[in-house]
Amino acid sequence: MPRPKSAMEIFQLLDKSNCRECGEKTCLAFAGAVFTGRKQLDRCPRIKPEDRARFSDDTESGSAFEEGLETLGKMQARIAEIDLAAAAERIGADFAGDRLTLKVLGKNFSVDTRGKLYADIHVNPWVAVPFISYILNGRGRPASGDWMSFRELKNGMARYPLFQKRCEAAMKKVADTYTDLFDDLVHIFSGKQVEEQFESDISVVLHPLPRVPMMICYWKPEDGLASSLNLFFDKVADDNLDIGSVFSLGVGMAQMFEKLAQRHGFPEAASFR
Ligand code: SF4
Incomplete structure (x- = not known):
């Protein structure tokens, strides 16, 4: 360094x-x-x-994801030091009483001025750390509508070369066997099926954070060609969230889909475990 x-x-x-x-x-x-x-x-x-x-310090330090649980505690303490109402305004979140609230995959997530988290469902660090990082550091830029791959985001591939394997390949495996996956993503996580992008067979947009939309595109197997799945991010994603947190959300969601597939359609699977 x-x-x-x-x-x-x-x-x-x-x-x-x-x-x-x-x-x-x-x-x-x-x-x-x-x-x-x-x-x-x-x-x-x-x-x-x-x-x-x-x-x-090095290629991965400083990212919200890699610092783990210890970081979560420190980041919550940092929330207590900032003007939370001003942060809400910057990122376009609601602020009422002493709580900032925004939607994570369609569910309400809140943090109060002391850094305490509130959510109706189980909160795992893979989503809690990006949530707080988004509040502390996000620029709140509105989505542009221009999609790009993870490797095209600033420092995406340089810092997280395993993104394809740990996120896209893992999601593809689920999509190949779990035929209701995309319907469930729409219903359980307030996703939206959009017009097929990049000539895919299915395109679904999710909002793990309000101004960090992700689009999952799936190509079914055809004429001897294997299926494929790619994730796309709005080009403002790395302005609104550090690249480590973007990685965290992608990998965390892939793991959540795997668990969802194991339970196959049970709504209580939507607990971000
Ligand atoms: S611009 Fe950065 S360093 Fe300057 S006061 Fe604001 S937060 Fe602090």
Whole structure:
């Protein structure tokens, strides 16, 4: 990791708006806090992903996913330090009482100003960490309608070369054997079957987070050709969510579909386990 040589070098990366979302009064104070190790660079939601990547420890550290459960606790503590109402406005979420609420795969997820999570269903870290990362760091850009593969997202393949195997191949295996999968995705997770994209046989759009839509395209086996399945993301996905969290959501959803297939159509499978 290239270590910044001075606080000024860090300061040059900041947008100098003094918005205070990092918990410091000014960008300069934040630069000093990062230089002395008191704060991590990714506490500033406005920093460009490429600048954040420049000063990351290695290829995967700094992502919300890889830091796991310990990170979840730290991230909840960070929620307590920010202006949650302002964050709700930035990402287009609802804010009422002391809670920010948004939909995750069609279900209500909330966090209060102390960082406590609320949901009607079981909350697994693979969804809780991206949920909080989206609130802390997301830019709230509206979906553009332009789809791209995971490898085309910034740092997608460089950091997560196993995405195809752990997400797309795993989902394809489920789709090949579980014929009701796509109907269930529409009904249980508030998905939407859309006009077939990229000449696929089935295209379904899901919203694991409101401004991070994912489109699953499935091509049935035909004339000796094997089936295939690809996931596409809106081109603003990596502005609204760190790439590690995008990976987390993709892999977590693949595992959830596998469990759903095992239970084959039982609605209580929709518990994000
Ligand atoms: S969040 Fe970023 S832009 Fe806002 S004050 Fe902190 S360092 Fe500056």
